[in-house]
Amino acid sequence: MQFIDRAQITVKAGDGGHGKSAFRHEKFMPKGGPSGGDGGRGGDVIFRADRNLNTLLSFRFHRKFIAKNGENGEHKNQFGRNAPNLYVDVPPGTIVTDDATGEVLADLTEIGAEAVIVRGGRGGRGNAKFANAANRAPSFAEFGEPGESRKLRLELKLLADVGLVGYPSVGKSSLVASCSAARPEIADYHFTTLTPVLGVVQTDYEKSFVMADIPGLIEGAADGVGLGHDFLRHVERTRLILHIVDASAIEGRDPVEDYYKINTELARYSEKIARRTQILVANKIDLPSAEEHLPRLKELAERERLEFFAISAATRAGVQGLIDHVGAWLDAYVPEPESEEEEVAVFDQNAEDDEKVTISRNDAGDFIVSGKAIEKLVAMTNFNNDEAVRRFQYIWRLKGLDEKLRARGIKEGMTVHIGDMAFDYQD
The missing domain is CATH 3.40.50.300 (P-loop containing nucleotide triphosphate hydrolases)
Incomplete structure (x- = not known):
């Protein structure tokens, strides 16, 4: 029998459902207002310590865990359904570490303890949410936010007396x-x-x-x-x-x-x-x-x-x-603090600054704009809709990204990468 107390796996939370762009078309209301509903939230991936497990053997055969996506919004302001969370059972004593950063995400020492490892994306807002006094009939809706994904290292330390x-x-x-x-x-x-x-x-x-x-x-x-x-x-x-x-x-x-x-x-x-x-x-x-x-x-x-x-x-x-x-x-037995094992420092995922933006360059000389909020904005924007593009440009200016890129030496026509999208810069 092979000795199994460590494993490497991939987890992916569910994407949020897309918001709906729709308008009311009812009898006697030929020009009804926007009625697109919001998408549902994607499922989280949650690790749970199970008393019935004592090895990581099962992770040799099952290495990918993907939560379901939220449902898309519908017309008549119908919201998409939220996806259920995906629970992954592990033996008590399992330490969950981000493979890329080395940060400890969870130390599941207590039976029944749970930890959210990756969070599902929120549902995109339907066009009804963007109606205001200046724009009574917006035609755009948001895409769902992508769910988080991570490559993980699992390590088991037996919890025996x-x-x-x-x-x-x-x-x-x-x-x-x-x-x-x-x-x-x-x-x-x-x-x-x-x-x-x-x-x-x-x-x-x-x-x-x-x-x-x-x-x-x-x-x-x-x-x-x-x-x-x-x-x-x-x-x-x-x-x-x-x-x-x-x-x-x-x-x-x-x-x-x-x-x-x-x-x-x-x-x-x-x-x-x-x-x-x-x-x-x-x-x-x-x-x-x-x-x-x-x-x-x-x-x-x-x-x-x-x-x-x-x-x-x-x-x-x-x-x-x-x-x-x-x-x-x-x-x-009475534990003595000085003789006890130091507690594992667990990384606080909520401590990240969502609004922080960093700008770097790749080997080709292109500019890479990184930041949780700006990458989320790009992923949720429908660039095939002119109104959605104008909204994106407005938020871009509010964040002062033009000034930051010019300070780094960007020129007209150079390429800017944000997440999976690439743009040609225009001053």
Whole structure:
């Protein structure tokens, strides 16, 4: 099974429906006024944390999410219907990042949490909205506003209370299987677990905690050796670490050296992870060779001031005592602000200045006018209608764009790009 905790997808909100240009034509009213209705709003794309998901596997096969467009306006001032929002369910712990800018758009840590990632375009106004004392019968209507679109990076960090770390084949999967309903693959070869497994451990009739079987680490994991970075990120949000070592040393490794090597990798990846409380768990004590190493592991625990438990996940010897201790520790756990992971800074999409305009030049020497409001105006203007063009020119002058372009050195006949449109400049 491929390890899936990151994905790249594209999302597109719905476009607004077009406004309608229409006039009333009723009996005894041969010159009725404008009656074109507004278009409906396009659907937003909203991400939602779903308790039933724990991987990003589904995004390997479904990479594009497009919300529906709003309906067009109709005559007799009938408004187009708004499009429904498109909900995209992700596992709790998913961080949503704009692929182009690197800005974090959402950090969905709570079950049921929602975040609007791209917003649908508003519906274009019908010609009835443009009637005024100076122009009683406008013939133009607006196109619908295009919906926003983004390329996204999704990253999952498991939200588990307890994370299991240790070398491959030390028995992490066996421990999860022995104390929860999770059934990870278990075999006598390295890297059996290629994807983290969550197990819900019941401590009594009313309380439980989530344990994560995080795939085995190796030396160099902090440098990305093997799947090091992929695995280490899942330790970041656990509150307690169970450090599992193989007391039998049947793989030919020294369990005491294993403990120090794994902690070196944790510290190199993140000092905050290295400061997490650890419990040292010596597994496979049912094997005869464990007797040789248990005294050294107890000394290690005393030296490092760690709680120590000797267990056999295969026979469940000592497992219940470990579970009870972990449950009691979690019940008494009080987060300390200085030891907690820093909150992810989420980009505020509403903080953008819609009226800000920037002017740049491309390799061909053309002028590029960029700005949310001006690009929206271009996209919603029907340039085949003379009245709509005059309105656009009026707003252009109000924004002082002629002066800004002349200040940048524009000359008669040079090309100006705004969004998908290109214009020949005329002074």
